[in-house]
Each structure stands twice: as structure tokens, then as C-alpha cells.
Amino acid sequence: MTERDMVTATALAKRYHGDWALRDCSLSIPQGRVVALVGPNGAGKTTLLHLAVGLLEPTRGHIRVLGEPAGKALPNVAFLAQEKPLYPGFTVADMLRFGRHLNPRWDKAFAERRLADLGISAKRKTGRLSGGQQAQVALTMAIAKRPELLVLDEPLANLDPLARHEVMTSLMAAVAERELSVVLSSHVVADLTDTCDWLIVLNRGAVQVNGDIDDLTDRHRVLSCPAGSVPAIADRFTVVEQGAGEGQTSLLVRAEGQAVFDPQWPVRSPCLEELVLAYLRRPEAAVLPRPTLTSAT
Numbered sequence: 556m557t558e559r560d561m562v563t564a565t566a567l568a569k570r571y572h573g574d575w576a577l578r579d580c581s582l583s584i585p586q587g588r589v590v591a592l593v594g595p596n597g598a599g600k601t602t603l604l605h606l607a608v609g610l611l612e613p614t615r616g617h618i619r620v621l622g623e624p625a626g627k628a629l630p631n632v633a634f635l636a637q638e639k640p641l642y643p644g645f646t647v648a649d650m651l652r653f654g655r656h657l658n659p660r661w662d663k664a665f666a667e668r669r670l671a672d673l674g675i676s677a678k679r680k681t682g683r684l685s686g687g688q689q690a691q692v693a694l695t696m697a698i699a700k701r702p703e704l705l706v707l708d709e710p711l712a713n714l715d716p717l718a719r720h721e722v723m724t725s726l727m728a729a730v731a732e733r734e735l736s737v738v739l740s741s742h743v744v745a746d747l748t749d750t751c752d753w754l755i756v757l758n759r760g761a762v763q764v765n766g767d768i769d770d771l772t773d774r775h776r777v778l779s780c781p782a783g784s785v786p787a788i789a790d791r792f793t794v795v796e797q798g799a800g801e802g803q804t805s806l807l808v809r810a811e812g813q814a815v816f817d818p819q820w821p822v823r824s825p826c827l828e829e830l831v832l833a834y835l836r837r838p839e840a841a842v843l844p845r846p847t848l849t850s851a852t
């Protein structure tokens with residue numbers, strides 16, 4: 556694995572007709588990461604992914620992928636769009652033949668073995684498979700291309716919790732076996748907790764959070780304290796979210812370094828979902844990788 560960044564965006568912006576879908580987006584993601592790209596509907600996730608795989612041209616700024624301008628990296632990138640690229644009248648075997656025809660580095664043995672392991676018959680028409688099976692066939696085709704980077708736009712959409720778990724588990728097995736970097740967008744943050752190690756939160760076309768998930772959770776605390784103590788805490792830390800309780804106030808704060816609080820207050824690290832929701836509820840707050848820390852107040 557080289558030192559190249561997986562993705563680098565510099566002042567990247569995209570406008571559709573009169574409206575900006577992505578504004579002044581600058582970020583870099585190291586290679587070898589499994590990246591969760593999250594944000595509400597219309598945040599710009601698909602736009603960012605389409606720019607990364609060269610399906611869209613930036614209105615302003617630049618995006619490089621695996622060290623090259625986005626479109627040029629395509630032979631090493633597999634992209635799975637929101638609408639799974641399967642022909643319903645084709646059998647699974649037809650789809651695999653199609654994939655082999657289009658991709659010079661196609662890994663036929665891997666594709667056949669993976670689908671057999673998943674119990675998906677090569678003779679079935681893809682249009683008759685369940686949503687979860689279709690997602691698995693599309694994912695198998697993307698991985699069999701032998702990409703360095705796998706870009707997945709909502710691979711879990713429309714799947715039930717069991718199918719989502721199965722898709723994520725088998726994706727992670729493939730990541731471990733093949734040393735893939737992955738960027739995947741999703742609305743269901745809880746599904747990403749055990750698998751992703753890098754988080755990007757997009758909100759209203761801007762990057763709100765970008766960083767290593769362990770580092771981000773380490774830099775935040777959830778605590779419960781008397782309401783009267785809040786001003787003193789806000790003097791020392793960035794309060795990302797404040798919720799009222801009975802006599803007590805719960806806070807999610809950004810606490811760089813060794814944050815010491817009153818030992819009588821319950822203090823813990825946030826889970827990924829708490830962190831994401833707290834930032835989404837406060838679009839003006841941002842946390843970016845050290846040392847580029849944007850003040851939220």
C-alpha cells in the first residue's frame with residue numbers, strides 16, 4: 556500500500572442549474588480506510604460520490620482519487636450506484652459473463668465462489684432475486700473487478716436488518732481478504748458502527764465532520780451535569796449539543812486532550828450515532844482532522 560491519499564478534494568463545489576449541491580468541500584482520506592459517508596436527504600452524498608468516480612465534473616475546485624484526477628483513476632475504482640446495475644432478464648451467470656467481458660482484470664473464480672458461498676444460484680434471473688441477493692450480486696461484481704477503491708452509494712437501501720447485516724459482514728470479509736479501500740454512503744448509522752473506521756458527515760452541501768472514528772469519539776464526551784454548571788463548561792469546551800433533563804442537563808462536548816470533569820458527573824464517550832446526530836442537529840458546528848480544527852462557536 557502506498558502513501559497516496561484515497562481521495563483528496565480541494566475547494567470542491569458542484570452546482571446544478573442555479574443551486575449548489577456541494578460547497579467549498581475540502582477533505583482528504585488516507586488509503587486503506589472504510590469510510591462512512593453520512594448525511595440527511597439532499598446533503599450532497601451522491602453528488603460527491605459521482606464527482607469521485609468521474610460521472611460528474613466539478614463546477615469549481617478539484618478532486619483526486621488514488622493520486623490521479625478523478626476520471627483517470629477509474630480502472631482501479633469500482634462504483635456501485637444506488638440503482639443496482641443488474642439486468643432483470645439476465646441470469647446471474649449472464650451478469651458474471653458481462654462483467655468478465657467489460658473488465659480485463661475480472662476475477663472469475665472469486666465471483667463464482669462468493670456467490671456459491673452465499674447460496675445464490677448462477678441460473679437464477681437477477682430480477683427474481685430478493686433485494687438482499689441482488690445487492691450481493693452487484694457487490695460481488697464490483698469486487699471481482701479487483702479495484703483498489705470500492706465506492707458504494709447506499710448499498711443497504713431497501714434491505715431488511717438481517718440482509719443489511721449480511722451485506723456488511725460479507726463486505727468486510729472481502730475488504731480484509733483483498734485490502735480494499737471503501738467509501739460507502741448510508742442513512743443507517745448504526746449499521747456502520749462495527750465496520751467503518753473513518754467518518755464524513757455532509758450537511759447542506761458542506762463537510763461537517765471528517766476524521767478517524769476512534770479519534771473523533773476520543774475527542775468528544777457525553778456528560779450529565781447540573782444546569783448551573785453549563786456556562787462554565789461552555790467556557791472551556793465546545794458544546795455541540797445540549798439536552799434538558801430533570802434538574803440535570805446532558806451535554807455532548809468536544810473536549811480536546813485530557814478533559815477533567817467533576818467526578819460526580821456521569822461522563823462517557825459518545826457512540827457513532829450520537830456523534831453524527833449531534834452534529835447534524837447543529838449544522839454550523841464542524842470537526843475536521845487535527846490540526847485543522849474549525850471552531851464551532
Ligand SMILES: Nc1ncnc2c1ncn2[C@@H]1O[C@H](COP(=O)(O)OP(=O)(O)OP(=O)(O)O)[C@@H](O)[C@H]1O
Pocket residue numbers: 571572575576594595596597598599600601602603
Ligand atoms: N441532476 C440534478 N439536477 C438538479 N439538482 C440535483 C441533481 N442531482 C441532485 N440534485 C440536487 O442536489 C442536492 C444534493 O443531492 P444528492 O443526491 O447529492 O444528495 P444525497 O445526500 O445523495 O441525498 P439522498 O440521501 O436523498 O440520496 C439536492 O438538493 C438535489 O435535489
